[in-house]
Amino acid sequence: MVKIIYVEHNGARHEVNVPEGENLMEGAVQNNVPGIDGDCGGNAACATCHCYIPSEWQAVTGERSEQEDAMIELADTAKPNSRLACQIKASAAMEGMELHMPATQH
Amino acid sequence: MATQLQDTRITQSLPQGSVAWPLPPRTRPDLPNHDPATLEQYLRSAPLEEVDIADPLWWETDTNHVYFKRLRDEAPVFFTSQNSNRHRGFWNVTRWNDVMAVDTNHQVFSSEATLGGITLFDMDPDFIMPMFIAMDPPKHDVQRKAVNPIVSGQNLAGYESLIRERTQEVLDGLPRGEVFDWVDRVSIELTSRMLATLFGWPQERRRMLTYWSDISTSDPELPGNPGKEERQGILLGMLQEFTMLWNERVNAEPTGDLVSMLAHNPATRNMPPMEFMGNLVLLIVGGNDTTRNSISGGLYFLNKNPAEYDKLRANPALVENMVSEIIRYQTPLAHMRRTALQDTVLGGQLIHKGDKVVMWYVSANRDERVLDRPEEFIIDRPRARQHMSFGFGIHRCVGNRLAELQLKILWEEILKRFDKIEVVEEPERVPSAFVRGYKKMLVRIPA
Numbered sequence: 071m072v073k074i075i076y077v078e079h080n081g082a083r084h085e086v087n088v089p090e091g092e093n094l095m096e097g098a099v100q101n102n103v104p105g106i107d108g109d110c111g112g113n114a115a116c117a118t119c120h121c122y123i124p125s126e127w128q129a130v131t132g133e134r135s136e137q138e139d140a141m142i143e144l145a146d147t148a149k150p151n152s153r154l155a156c157q158i159k160a161s162a163a164m165e166g167m168e169l170h171m172p173a174t175q176h
Numbered sequence: 177m178a179t180q181l182q183d184t185r186i187t188q189s190l191p192q193g194s195v196a197w198p199l200p201p202r203t204r205p206d207l208p209n210h211d212p213a214t215l216e217q218y219l220r221s222a223p224l225e226e227v228d229i230a231d232p233l234w235w236e237t238d239t240n241h242v243y244f245k246r247l248r249d250e251a252p253v254f255f256t257s258q259n260s261n262r263h264r265g266f267w268n269v270t271r272w273n274d275v276m277a278v279d280t281n282h283q284v285f286s287s288e289a290t291l292g293g294i295t296l297f298d299m300d301p302d303f304i305m306p307m308f309i310a311m312d313p314p315k316h317d318v319q320r321k322a323v324n325p326i327v328s329g330q331n332l333a334g335y336e337s338l339i340r341e342r343t344q345e346v347l348d349g350l351p352r353g354e355v356f357d358w359v360d361r362v363s364i365e366l367t368s369r370m371l372a373t374l375f376g377w378p379q380e381r382r383r384m385l386t387y388w389s390d391i392s393t394s395d396p397e398l399p400g401n402p403g404k405e406e407r408q409g410i411l412l413g414m415l416q417e418f419t420m421l422w423n424e425r426v427n428a429e430p431t432g433d434l435v436s437m438l439a440h441n442p443a444t445r446n447m448p449p450m451e452f453m454g455n456l457v458l459l460i461v462g463g464n465d466t467t468r469n470s471i472s473g474g475l476y477f478l479n480k481n482p483a484e485y486d487k488l489r490a491n492p493a494l495v496e497n498m499v500s501e502i503i504r505y506q507t508p509l510a511h512m513r514r515t516a517l518q519d520t521v522l523g524g525q526l527i528h529k530g531d532k533v534v535m536w537y538v539s540a541n542r543d544e545r546v547l548d549r550p551e552e553f554i555i556d557r558p559r560a561r562q563h564m565s566f567g568f569g570i571h572r573c574v575g576n577r578l579a580e581l582q583l584k585i586l587w588e589e590i591l592k593r594f595d596k597i598e599v600v601e602e603p604e605r606v607p608s609a610f611v612r613g614y615k616k617m618l619v620r621i622p623a
Contacts, residue, residue, distance in 0.1 A: 099559075107561050108561075108562070109561045109562060109566075110276075110562070110568050111559075111562045113276055113280060113568065114280070115276060115279065115280045115568035115569050115572070116566075116568055116572055118561075137280055137569075140282070140313070140569075140570050141569075141570065143317060144317060144320060144321065144324070144570060146321075146324055146325055146328050173329055173330065174328065174329020174330065174332075174577070175329070176327070176328075176329070176574075176576055176577040
């Protein structure tokens with residue numbers, strides 16, 4: 071299990087233990103973390119698990135894929151550190167990582 | 177200096193008709209009658225290649241699902257050549273995973289209007305309406321982003337109380353103990369009011385938006401519908417009216433409505449008239465037909481599934497989940513179409529460059545391979561949000577959150593007022609393989 075801290079736009083924090091290898095969208099949806107919907111089921115085909123990765127964690131979360139980049143680019147709330155949580159698999163190196171959410175997503 | 181759009185009736189003559197028009201007559205199965213039972217029986221055993229599922233017959237009778245079940249099981253990526261002299265033939269993509277593969281591969285599967293666009297029947301080559309849903313990147317992206325803010329979460333929060341007040345007003349005005357048409361009194365009424373607000377269009381003329389939406393998607397071949405040239409004339413009339421609004425707003429301060437947003441955004445302010453018209457059609461149909469039919473469909477499904485209606489009354493907190501289930505079960509747009517830009521393999525089938533590829537959302541939303549009991553309407557279905565109705569990938573519905581909000585508020589307000597709304601006879605359906613909806617649905621609220 072990897073401890074991930076999902077931080078809502080209003081600052082509310084949700085600590086969740088995500089099994090290693092599971093994607094961080096699933097980790098949120100299965101634990102009813104508000105603000106992450108995961109409408110496409112993890113295909114980087116919507117942007118309802120949009121999140122921001124703090125700079126100190128970017129080395130372990132990797133880069134956007136082409137498809138992921140296309141979806142993020144269409145979001146009003148896109149930032150350079152935007153990712154789709156479904157495209158990040160939990161690993162031991164992410165223990166204690168914070169993942170921030172935009173105010174809304176669609 | 178901002179661009180003033182010209183009056184297109186003066187600058188653009190009506191097209192002179194195209195080579196393909198009128199379309200040749202379609203072949204239909206030789207059946208004693210066209211009641212749903214006969215049609216379903218036929219679809220259960222007909223050779224797959226004999227069926228042209230684009231025929232409105234299968235849609236006004238709501239019998240198409242029998243054929244799609246067979247395609248999913250027997251031939252999930254299947255080429256229809258029946259009646260290909262009318263539509264050039266098309267690939268049917270019917271399983272969830274294959275639809276997802278097409279929808280997320282815009283590099284291979286194009287939406288471009290000049291290749292035919294995003295519906296099964298090609299856009300008229302002599303009346304091409306560019307619109308961002310029928311564009312590929314990069315132009316698609318910048319135009320979509322020009323209108324995206326109107327349906328952002330922040331903006332929607334501002335609309336919520338307005339939507340609720342209007343919903344209350346419409347529901348409070350409904351008669352008790354008498355039969356009326358739910359489509360007209362509620363579904364169209366609510367969506368046209370919303371649409372008028374989004375466009376900054378005069379509320380008292382809101383039904384014009386409904387009219388134009390219906391004309392945009394109407395089949396010129398069907399009796400009672402305007403023919404091709406008449407339809408084009410009506411749409412040019414729409415353009416003329418909206419051009420006046422554009423010209424008022426283009427040099428004024430931004431007002432936050434769609435016309436103003438298009439007029440002020442660098443990506444859209446210099447659109448040629450046909451492109452302005454195309455984007456109007458997109459936004460009007462997108463905001464009108466779809467939510468309208470989910471409003472009607474939801475009530476119909478609850479009537480067909482009384483145990484679900486009971487469940488809802490017992491627990492109004494289920495509304496939000498039910499809204500997603502309604503949208504899945506209705507699938508207000510039955511398909512989206514793409515054109516292959518190169519040879520490619522999908523579901524084991526070789527698709528050639530230039531082929532028409534039809535993603536049947538209505539079938540993917542019933543795919544037993546990814547959904548549990550997909551044929552059933554279950555308002556507390558787990559993960560109801562995972563449906564295909566909004567599409568996926570870069571063309572995913574931009575107004576999905578607004579649609580959900582409108583439906584959520586409607587059902588919250590219905591539950592506060594009425595114990596039961598009864599559908600008194602089978603609804604009349606739209607005869608279209610694209611807009612899956614209802615023309616008329618008679619209901620009664622017990623006195």
